[in-house]
Amino acid sequence: MTRHVEHAMGTVFSFDVRHDADDAVARAVAWLHHVDMVFSPYRPDSAISLLDRGEIDMSDCPPEVAQVLALCAQTEHATNGYFTTRHGGHLDPSGLVKGWAIEEASRMLSEAGASHHCVNGGGDIQLGPGPSPWRIGIAHPARPGALCTVVSGYDLAIATSGSAERGPHILDPHTGRAADALLSITLVGPRLTAVDAFATAAFAMGDAARDWVEETDDLEAFAVTASGGTWRTSGFAAV
Numbered sequence: 001m002t003r004h005v006e007h008a009m010g011t012v013f014s015f016d017v018r019h020d021a022d023d024a025v026a027r028a029v030a031w032l033h034h035v036d037m038v039f040s041p042y043r044p045d046s047a048i049s050l051l052d053r054g055e056i057d058m059s060d061c062p063p064e065v066a067q068v069l070a071l072c073a074q075t076e077h078a079t080n081g082y083f084t085t086r087h088g089g090h091l092d093p094s095g096l097v098k099g100w101a102i103e104e105a106s107r108m109l110s111e112a113g114a115s116h117h118c119v120n121g122g123g124d125i126q127l128g129p130g131p132s133p134w135r136i137g138i139a140h141p142a143r144p145g146a147l148c149t150v151v152s153g154y155d156l157a158i159a160t161s162g163s164a165e166r167g168p169h170i171l172d173p174h175t176g177r178a179a180d181a182l183l184s185i186t187l188v189g190p191r192l193t194a195v196d197a198f199a200t201a202a203f204a205m206g207d208a209a210r211d212w213v214e215e216t217d218d219l220e221a222f223a224v225t226a227s228g229g230t231w232r233t234s235g236f237a238a239v
């Protein structure tokens with residue numbers, strides 16, 4: 001069994017691996033730091049910062065930059081523009097990068113034979129493909145120390161977006177105003193790249209996210225509204 005906690009990308013990552021997998025975890029941790037070096041909008045020398053300032057072009061970037069920006073474009077289309085990489089006039093794919101990095105770290109562990117694992121980056125989680133389920137408690141956004149729901153399973157991605165920790169910081173790209181209809185929304189699906197990016201977009205959608213999630217394949221949601229009520233999509237209880 002291997003457990004490890006790492007500070008990277010401005011947050012805390014934890015690895016809970018039910019195998020002896022020190023080497024695999026070390027490679028996954030090195031990957032997270034590489035992603036931070038390439039994609040951090042807070043590092044003036046990162047590829048994404050240099051690209052944003054026009055000091056380099058795509059041909060000068062590591063190949064994963066083109067991959068991530070293509071995924072961002074697909075996500076923007078899939079969410080009707082509620083996901084965006086343009087913030088304050090600057091290029092910032094952070095809304096997708098963390099989930100993508102965690103999903104890749106999970107894949108690295110599985111390929112190393114450590115398939116029974118949980119990788120958690122700031123509350124966004126990728127569970128490995130088994131063999132037994134995990135139980136993941138989702139913190140209640142208005143009741144410190146309490147849970148609002150529990151997700152059980154394996155080979156799953158779980159991401160929560162909300163304003164409890166950072167206040168109103170997620171903007172509706174269509175209005176430019178802070179989204180305030182929900183306190184939090186938790187999405188569950190197979191892979192964290194999409195689930196994490198979709199969670200941010202769904203929070204910006206507010207209650208309209210319910211119908212959008214229902215119409216999106218392999219995605220379920222649980223939300224706490226601004227009035228303290230809750231709703232869930234039709235397949236959430238089966239997750």
